Amino acid sequence: MRDLAEGVARFQREVFPVKADLFAHLADHHTPHTLFISCSDARVVPELITGCEPGELFVIRTAGNLVPCYSPGADGVAASIEYAVAVLGVADIVVCGHSACGAMTALAQEHDLSAAPAVADWLRHADASVARAATSEVDALVRQNVLAQLTNLATHPSVARALARQRVSLHGWVFDIATGRVDDLNATVATAALTA
Ligand SMILES: [Zn+2]
Structure with missing residues (x-):
């Protein structure tokens, strides 16, 4: 301390x-232009890697940058998404995965999570990511997970509404810790196809 x-x-x-x-x-x-959803990992610092000042990014951080599909009921992630999109009116949403992600490594390598049951439960929100990747390679899962979470994001009514009115764009990024590189997965195109 x-x-x-x-x-x-x-x-x-x-x-x-x-x-x-x-x-x-x-x-x-309070007028952030972007909702930035990243992993809770201490090595990923949204404002630092984007050069943003205070007030520019509305940030949600979860283990594995997972965005559960919309379902009725109280949910902190859903509430934050809705507030950013429907109330604050962000123009862009970025889901940012990263290299050496502990959550994605645990899934790709099938680690025993019996000592961390809440983590195991939470990571079920990446079931589709694992299915998409169909490999034990962590980097591939990190990328497929970003794309899968963008799909989940679009199930939230506030996001679906903003997409339909072309008021928001979705983006998938992967940050590489060792080199500082940020790959844009060009998910905007994928999402456009998804919502067409
Ligand atoms: Zn992570």
């Missing part, structure tokens, strides 16, 4: 003053 406290002190001393005007504006404006 000491490191975090020192980080906060450094932020207040060195970072905040430089961006004081931005934060003054953000104090009563």
Whole structure:
């Protein structure tokens, strides 16, 4: 915790003053242009890899960047998606997978998850990803998982409505930790075909 406290002190001393005007504006404006859905993995930092400032990205992070299909009932991921799309009106949604993803590695290599039952249950939302990849290669599963989660995303009514009115575009990315490369899976095309 000491490191975090020192980080906060450094932020207040060195970072905040430089961006004081931005934060003054953000104090009563929340108009992010993009919903960014990434893995919870500590090595993936959305604002850093996209060069975005505070206020630009509405971020949802889940283990494996999984987006459960829409179903009625309370669901934190669904509520955040709906808020970003229907209330804030984001123009773009990015689902960003990454290399060496622990969740995708566990699935691709069929790790024993009996000691982590909640993780095992959650990863069932990647069943279609595993089916699509049909290989034990982690990189292939990471990519197929991004595409499968874009399909799940489109089942949410707020997203379906925005897609039908061409108010939102969906994008699939994969971030490579070792090189910093970001691959665009060109999922916009796939999604257009999906919703046609
Ligand atoms: Zn991950």
